[in-house]
Amino acid sequence: MTTTTVDRDPQLKGQLKNVILATLASMVGFWGWTMIGPLAKSYYKDAFHLSPGQLSLLIAMPVIVGAVARIPVGAMTDRFGGRVMFTGMLVLTSAMVLIVGLVGAFTTSFPLLLAVAFFLGIGGAIFAVGVPFSASWYEPHRKGLATGIFGMGMIGTAVAAFFNPRMLKALGYFPTHVTIACIAFAYAIVVWFMMKDSPKTAGRTPEPMMPKILAATKNISTWQLCFIYAVVFGAFVAFSNYLPTYMSNVYNFESVQAGTFAALFATCAVIARPFGGVAADKVGPRPVTIVMFCAIAVLSVLIALQFGSAWAYFSLFILMAVFIGFGTGTVFGWVGRASKPEETGTVGGLVSAAGGLGGYFPPLIMGAVYGMNGHYFWAQIALMGAALVSLAISFMIKNGGKPTVSK
Numbered sequence: 382m383t384t385t386t387v388d389r390d391p392q393l394k395g396q397l398k399n400v401i402l403a404t405l406a407s408m409v410g411f412w413g414w415t416m417i418g419p420l421a422k423s424y425y426k427d428a429f430h431l432s433p434g435q436l437s438l439l440i441a442m443p444v445i446v447g448a449v450a451r452i453p454v455g456a457m458t459d460r461f462g463g464r465v466m467f468t469g470m471l472v473l474t475s476a477m478v479l480i481v482g483l484v485g486a487f488t489t490s491f492p493l494l495l496a497v498a499f500f501l502g503i504g505g506a507i508f509a510v511g512v513p514f515s516a517s518w519y520e521p522h523r524k525g526l527a528t529g530i531f532g533m534g535m536i537g538t539a540v541a542a543f544f545n546p547r548m549l550k551a552l553g554y555f556p557t558h559v560t561i562a563c564i565a566f567a568y569a570i571v572v573w574f575m576m577k578d579s580p581k582t583a584g585r586t587p588e589p590m591m592p593k594i595l596a597a598t599k600n601i602s603t604w605q606l607c608f609i610y611a612v613v614f615g616a617f618v619a620f621s622n623y624l625p626t627y628m629s630n631v632y633n634f635e636s637v638q639a640g641t642f643a644a645l646f647a648t649c650a651v652i653a654r655p656f657g658g659v660a661a662d663k664v665g666p667r668p669v670t671i672v673m674f675c676a677i678a679v680l681s682v683l684i685a686l687q688f689g690s691a692w693a694y695f696s697l698f699i700l701m702a703v704f705i706g707f708g709t710g711t712v713f714g715w716v717g718r719a720s721k722p723e724e725t726g727t728v729g730g731l732v733s734a735a736g737g738l739g740g741y742f743p744p745l746i747m748g749a750v751y752g753m754n755g756h757y758f759w760a761q762i763a764l765m766g767a768a769l770v771s772l773a774i775s776f777m778i779k780n781g782g783k784p785t786v787s788k
Contacts, residue, residue, distance in 0.1 A: 407534025437748025447505020482558025615739020
């Protein structure tokens, strides 16, 4: 009897260390990106006298830049490398967290707050640095694992939901922002001195960005992946940011309690994500994606019924988080299989941007629905509809079956 083993590339020594450094950088970036949501009702609502619609707009505002900037940031990563880009993105995130703190503490101008919240979104674009960086450190058959590990940096949303309300109570509004800005800047220094770019990217000559984007958009699979990732990752971003407000409105949770709930939601989704990447490697992304969207559709209906018990609601949202997290890892595992090798980075950037944009609209919809009706029933039904459309699209995307093993 003979056994076959897959040798690891000796050039890639230190791969886990560098991917963990990237994952922590993503965590800090996401912490900055989602600064506002956990403090929306406990601070901004009263300090700026905001209506439910204005509060939803404020929560959604950072998502725009965090999504759209992923496309040029991904291209810049090809040119300058992950170490330079991670460092730069963390420094920018640190600066924007501090500026948001200054505006929130010393002015009462809602338009100015919206403007700085818009640019706070730069922290979310850090995701576009880490996907190609992490993938370049791993062999082709383990790229799903690599991007799954890196995707756990999304736990920064849970960190924000858990710690921000507590820091607000313990330190006050502006000192909270100063503290988080200092953490981001300090980790930028760590990245600069400890991170290395993969030897596989050494000597690579980046191609112009626009021709690569135009070529990728001619592939129907790019648009299909963009849509389904916008639904699943958009749901993660939207719920992670809006859940503190959501639970405060539905069950009168105070800020720390609501933040803890949102942190648990985000943590469960983050833990599930790498398993989605591994599943995509093992059995193929299509069957996993189908199960995931079926589950999201059913859970959306159950959540829409708005049970009297907060614990029943809690259980349904945790199940939703698990399937959403699993789905984010699975869909990204599909990118490399549905696109040409030379287009994978560009397609990944476009899909990532679509996912970020998918998180912009749900808070606006939820805020508008609650403002009109005093409940979130139709917002959850809208999520069910989006999940069912995504389910149908999942049958159409190419190369979604069980991978073949070459001997």
